[in-house]
Amino acid sequence: MRRAQRRLVRTGIIGLGVGEKHIAGYRRHAACEVVALCDFDAKKRAEARRKYPGLAVCANADEILDDPGIDAVSIASYDNYHHDQIVKALANNKHVFVEKPLCQSEGEAKGIRRLLRGKPRLVLSSNLILRMSPRFQWLRKAITQGKLGVPYFIEGDYNYGRLHKITAGWRGKLDFYSVVQGGAVHVIDLLMWLTNDRVVEVAAFGNRIASAHSRFKHDDMVVGILKFRSGMVGKVSANFGCVFPHFHTLSVYGTRGTFVNGLDHGQLFKSREPGVPPAKVALPYPGVEKGDLIYNFVETILGRAEPAVPVDDVFAAMSVCFALDKAAKSRRCVSVDCL
Ligand SMILES: NC(=O)c1ccc[n+]([C@@H]2O[C@H](COP(=O)([O-])OP(=O)(O)OC[C@H]3O[C@@H](n4cnc5c(N)ncnc54)[C@H](O)[C@@H]3O)[C@@H](O)[C@H]2O)c1
Incomplete structure (x- = not known):
């Protein structure tokens, strides 16, 4: 696809349990395009290919996290993967919408906070629906x-x-x-x-x-x-x-x-x-639907809205x-x- 035809925010979703509900949230926004889905369960991938033809479907989250064509990721994997996936996404300059909980320990949260301070342009929010x-x-x-x-x-x-x-x-x-x-x-x-x-x-x-x-x-x-x-x-x-x-x-x-x-x-x-x-x-x-905060997440990325769940509130909770x-x-x- 030529750059000029691209929508403004290209997203990938990791984990297709509640993460599947994020698809509808992104699709509600005209300036957003879901381009890739990831699940390490083969059955989920087969189902995703059938239900969402045209989207890339992968088993390894790194394919999304390392893809320079993806601007934002939804992280809806098991809790124990959130931290490493957030760190990688931020390091690769991607905005992050993470399912709760953000991560599993204070040390992990401090690391994420440090990374974010160095990248103030990036939006991070969590599904506190x-x-x-x-x-x-x-x-x-x-x-x-x-x-x-x-x-x-x-x-x-x-x-x-x-x-x-x-x-x-x-x-x-x-x-x-x-x-x-x-x-x-x-x-x-x-x-x-x-x-x-x-x-x-x-x-x-x-x-x-x-x-x-x-x-x-x-x-x-x-x-x-x-x-x-x-x-x-x-x-x-x-x-x-x-x-x-x-x-x-x-x-x-x-x-x-x-x-x-x-x-x-x-x-x-x-x-x-x-x-x-x-x-x-x-x-x-x-x-509410589980993807209902996502429209605002995209608006925040585009600089058109204040975040419904600001990053400070995610860390406070x-x-x-x-x-x-x-x-x-x-x-x-x-x-x-x-x-
Ligand atoms: N905001 C909410 O109200 C809400 C509701 C439910 C779940 N959650 C959160 O969402 C996350 C997922 O929970 P769920 O209920 O959807 O579980 P689930 O088991 O229904 O679905 C998770 C899916 O993610 C896949 N997955 C997990 N880790 C992965 C990884 N590292 N790489 C690729 N695929 C991976 C699994 O194979 C599975 O298909 C959890 O962190 C949970 O706390 C939030």
Whole structure:
């Protein structure tokens, strides 16, 4: 294809589980073209060739990461590959949209941060998709407008509801897997984004009762207490073994109102008087597709929009994850080192 005919942003996608959902996200943007897909599973590659004729399909991620014709990559491989693939992509001057978690350790995150500082033109974002939920977008606006007064307590749970994914899937086969990084990160980001606040200190406990007798060797349940910069306190949990639908519980308590997310709808309590019913918040939840942040990622690359998930927020959420894992292990309060 001649350069003049090329679309502006050429992308490649690594990992065709949730990564396949990224294709629709990129295709929604007129200035973007998906050119290559990668999966090390032969069955996935055969399926991809059938479903997406015309796209290059490869087994080795380096073919995408080393391709000078590719401007941006989606990294949707297993968690343990994210760091090395991000490093290679950045070293080769590619923008990065990485599935959560960004990486698996503080040392890895620091390395990525260092690389990014030397390449300020590059955009890095992560698929912290709850930010696109209409119900949570409404809530953020309500909090910003002061409808709940001053938030003083916030809590959220990542109820995974899919125990088999850690006892039988790839997550259980990794040397290291953190349910905080792999699940609670969504809620941690949500709590900070909703209130425009930052977590500064944490305490945490965990167990692996729900997955006992399986090959999963890490905590499947972690609960953390959070202290925010503003003085607000919070609680977050990663509950991978629950007998409960996949759901993000969320309660925000402010001096003038309380929001509670429910399975059917949200509720907004505006009175301390008994008998005054809450207002129903029926906006869709989650109401998002996994590729919904990608349009904004491309707009950010093109310099036409502010990032919906700024790079500092990605590192802030990961910093809290690292602190929670450290706190659960050491049984001590841990300060959050913002990376
Ligand atoms: N943002 C979200 O809400 C969300 C939801 C699900 C998964 N994820 C994240 O996406 C990533 C993938 O999870 P999934 O649920 O799609 O898993 P999955 O098993 O459904 O799919 C992953 C695919 O990637 C392939 N793959 C893995 N590592 C690879 C590598 N190094 N090179 C080439 N192919 C590779 C596998 O063969 C598989 O086909 C994980 O990091 C996970 O945490 C994010």
